[in-house]
Amino acid sequence: MADSVTLAVPEHRPALRHWNGGGMTATGLGQHPPTGGSTVRRLAWVIAAAAAVTAALAVFGAEHSPNYTFGLFGSSGTGAISLKSRISTGILALALVQLLLALWMYGRVPGVGAAPSQVGRLHRATGIVLFLATLPVAVHCMVAYGVQTTSARVTVHSLAGCFFYGAFLSKILVVRSRQLPGWVLPTAGGVLVAVIAVLWYSGALWFFNGYQLPGG
Numbered sequence: 001m002a003d004s005v006t007l008a009v010p011e012h013r014p015a016l017r018h019w020n021g022g023g024m025t026a027t028g029l030g031q032h033p034p035t036g037g038s039t040v041r042r043l044a045w046v047i048a049a050a051a052a053v054t055a056a057l058a059v060f061g062a063e064h065s066p067n068y069t070f071g072l073f074g075s076s077g078t079g080a081i082s083l084k085s086r087i088s089t090g091i092l093a094l095a096l097v098q099l100l101l102a103l104w105m106y107g108r109v110p111g112v113g114a115a116p117s118q119v120g121r122l123h124r125a126t127g128i129v130l131f132l133a134t135l136p137v138a139v140h141c142m143v144a145y146g147v148q149t150t151s152a153r154v155t156v157h158s159l160a161g162c163f164f165y166g167a168f169l170s171k172i173l174v175v176r177s178r179q180l181p182g183w184v185l186p187t188a189g190g191v192l193v194a195v196i197a198v199l200w201y202s203g204a205l206w207f208f209n210g211y212q213l214p215g216g
């Protein structure tokens with residue numbers, strides 16, 4: 001355990017207890033390490049929960065008839081697209097803040113020392129704001145368009161949008177778990193940041209770039 005780091009683990013962040021710097025062990029402080037079989041079962045439940053939410057949204061979105069006149073906070077047409085793209089950019093910025101705060105909690109930001117306990121609370125509050133900010137955008141996407149497969153970009157965006165909510169549920173399940181290996185939480189968080197980047201690239205950047213992807 002020469003590689004271990006000491007973390008002031010807040011009570012509401014039990015999953016951080018598993019971190020040991022190498023990030024690949026299953027040992028929590030003062031707990032019995034879970035057996036390989038139980039870890040696989042717990043991981044399977046987390047993945048199944050994400051898959052169920054993703055599939056439910058994808059089926060709903062594919063069956064739903066688009067309502068292209070649906071507005072967003074009083075805007076419609078290009079106004080709604082522009083507003084969504086700006087909100088999405090704010091969401092991407094919040095995701096990057098989340099990434100930095102998480103790296104700080106894991107002692108991975110050089111030169112700033114150990115993260116004070118407020119960092120965990122800030123990470124949680126920012127995550128809630130981020131999640132709430134996605135809702136009007138996603139509701140507009142779902143109602144106005146639903147899941148569409150008219151091009152690779154639109155297919156990837158639609159499925160990534162559905163997957164985001166599955167991945168978000170998984171992240172919450174993982175963060176609340178005391179029984180999963182240390183690498184699972186940063187993986188779940190990293191996946192969320194990556195999905196937000198994909199959504200921004202395939203929706204907002206496409207709009208800002210004159211309705212085409214850069215280089216496309």
Ligand code: HEM
Pocket residue numbers: 057061080081082084085088091134137138139141142145146147148154157158159160161162164199200202203204207
């Ligand atoms: C809930 C699942 C989601 C589905 C099924 C979905 C689907 C779509 C579709 C089909 C489009 C139109 C693409 C086009 O024709 O060019 C679109 C656009 C867009 N989406 Fe989503 N999306 C979802 C979630 C999200 C989320 C979570 C975000 C942001 C965090 C987002 C941001 C955008 C943006 C910025 C646009 C471009 C503006 C527009 O065309 O209205 N979407 N979405």
